[in-house]
Amino acid sequence: MKQLNVGILGLGTVGGGTYTVLKRNAEEMARRTGVNIKVTHVADKNIERANALTQGEVNVTDDAFALVENPEVDVVVELIGGYGVAKDLVLKAIANKKHVVTANKALIALHGNEIFSAAQKMGVMVAYEAAVAGGIPIIKALREGLGANRIEWIAGIINGTTNFILTEMREKGLAYQDVIGEAQRLGYAEADPTFDVEGIDAAHKLVIMSAIAFGMPLKFDEVYTEGITQLAQADIQYAKELGYIVKLLGITKLTDKGVELRVHPTLIPEKRLVANVDGAMNAVVVQGDAVGPTLYYGAGAGAEPTASAVIADLIDVARLKDATITQRAPALGYQADQVQDLTVLPIAEINSAYYLRMYATDKPGVIASVTKILADRGISIDAVIQKEQPSDTTETDMVVLTNKTVEKNMNAAITEIEALAAVTGNVIKLRMETLG
């Protein structure tokens, strides 16, 4: 039987999972592919950990650069993370005509254009199924399974940490500050959770899906990103009363004016399947012009779910390493010379429905004034809640759901609303998607 020699860079959580699953299911995979996919080399700074796991069955080194130069290695699996040394190693592996599999979303999101271009020149594959939504085979679905479609939009819960936190906030009525500690204790959030809770990790994944869906270069710098740290419990509860659930969504849409590319807390109707994706799970909704809406759900992180995606890529490499470039699915889903620069819309230019909350004197006049401000800008209202005022004050929360408008129009309306004498403080604005 033919053998594919795999060199793994980084034997941490995902690297260890990949090693374990490849060993456990070796026979099954050989039956599928007709190839013996075998880890022959490992590079890790922690030699002891690597030796303990690989039990002398593999060449272990602490010199990652030696591994990517090693002529015995057919494919390099980069599981170090980040975009410092990982980038150098991936480019070096490509220069040495090695195929590359990586789970590194930051690397692909920021340096994918350069990496894919280098791979194209050398005729090698760079596969990255594990970089988006962990074990869910969403890259393959977008790039191959839905290849007949013009993709219209994608909306995904693509960060498990924030989905866990939002689920806890909704179910237990707790504030963000009260949940983040629990998430850290349970291992769902890191000691410094910034990347996750500020939406940066989701932005990495979103920009990758956007590029594949629309055949455009990766434009990480142009993703609008808003996290969940400022999200108030009150808004989660009011949304619930109105039949909506708040999720951190990565959303990308192809419009006549350009591409929307944004990560932010979003109200979704509770009847939508994706609204019911709870805890640390991920799900991606893809709308194609022929297929309509489809949804892909699974674990977005974890050792073995991520390994599942890494190994799916290895199976593709095992099959197609000696194939011609046109026999492989192209790196970004489109032939390299067919990737087109598309304009990414600034957030002020996107189109959305909105949830607004304001703190106002409980007078009939307030609703009339707010309605007029919105109507003058062509924004119609879908629903209003005005809470009974507490006994010790004449002010109360007023919540308005609007129809769709351009965001800058909504922002101008909000400025006018905030100038009303009866309204105290800032208007809270959340975006809303029907995903219908």
Added chain:
Amino acid sequence: MKQLNVGILGLGTVGGGTYTVLKRNAEEMARRTGVNIKVTHVADKNIERANALTQGEVNVTDDAFALVENPEVDVVVELIGGYGVAKDLVLKAIANKKHVVTANKALIALHGNEIFSAAQKMGVMVAYEAAVAGGIPIIKALREGLGANRIEWIAGIINGTTNFILTEMREKGLAYQDVIGEAQRLGYAEADPTFDVEGIDAAHKLVIMSAIAFGMPLKFDEVYTEGITQLAQADIQYAKELGYIVKLLGITKLTDKGVELRVHPTLIPEKRLVANVDGAMNAVVVQGDAVGPTLYYGAGAGAEPTASAVIADLIDVARLKDATITQRAPALGYQADQVQDLTVLPIAEINSAYYLRMYATDKPGVIASVTKILADRGISIDAVIQKEQPSDTTETDMVVLTNKTVEKNMNAAITEIEALAAVTGNVIKLRMETLG
């Protein structure tokens, strides 16, 4: 640009959708594949309909056998359905060294072993993404995206007609007989709905997924099939009270004793995502040993959703038609010589939890007797509902949820329960899956 000449057999709903989508998205697909995927030939008995759609741009014939012999055709798309002439045409196309794409689940389920063997000999591809769950790319997910996993089980809502009917029954409190007419009027059910409502269509799709998942031959004759025509409204409502939703599931599991392969109405906890898949939509849950549970959702039928899957296969053919056999994903997911005969368990040997409903005298003694019968067979009880008896009778419905046991053990217990003097008539038995 290279061109792939496509010949379509049958220009009905799916054929028309395929033609339309291929034409509408031709440029997009060429950008993806670098190949011009073009319908050059069409065979349909209704020449007028075919000419009206293709507007003189395509060679139209009413002789399907001439099309599959035509040297200009690279790939034959079989969209006739059934397994009479469709089988002959597919085998003839293969004999002529043409690749084949089909949406025909009955054909693959019943004759796939013979067809794949012929294709293997001739070195051509036979692709059938559209045969299971319409536009959802589930075949690609099972065969490639989850290739790292040992698949443990699959459970799917894979028939839109029955899911529509069950959704209506639950939401509107109507009986099967009252909904089937509406389903027919809306085009969700055919004039003779037998194939759908008796679970046969779901069995076709299930046996295909089972073969790919476990690397076994297609064994349609061994699928246990139970439809929804006997399902009572009362059971849907009792299930709801207990926190369950009744769905027609296709279930296949690999166990130590053999493969479970069964289609039947099933109680699922309402919290599961798949329990919330309503109307005519499809969803498949796949449990892999590495990835855990994943779910795939979308339209399971309809012209363009099905066309989406047909064309995804054409894109694979465009890429891989000149590739070697090992460079392609094998027809049944495993190398041809690695498909293993596995025993399919008779329904009496499967393992399940159960919902039982009996009509009994409302005496404390009945619960004690039933509990004892079950306990003597090692079956524990999870929940009991005993309804208040109507004023005009001393009898009432009693519902019991049990833990898992082998079905023959449950059947024996039911025989004993039915022999109790306090129990009238037969015990209604439904299977229950936690899908956890």
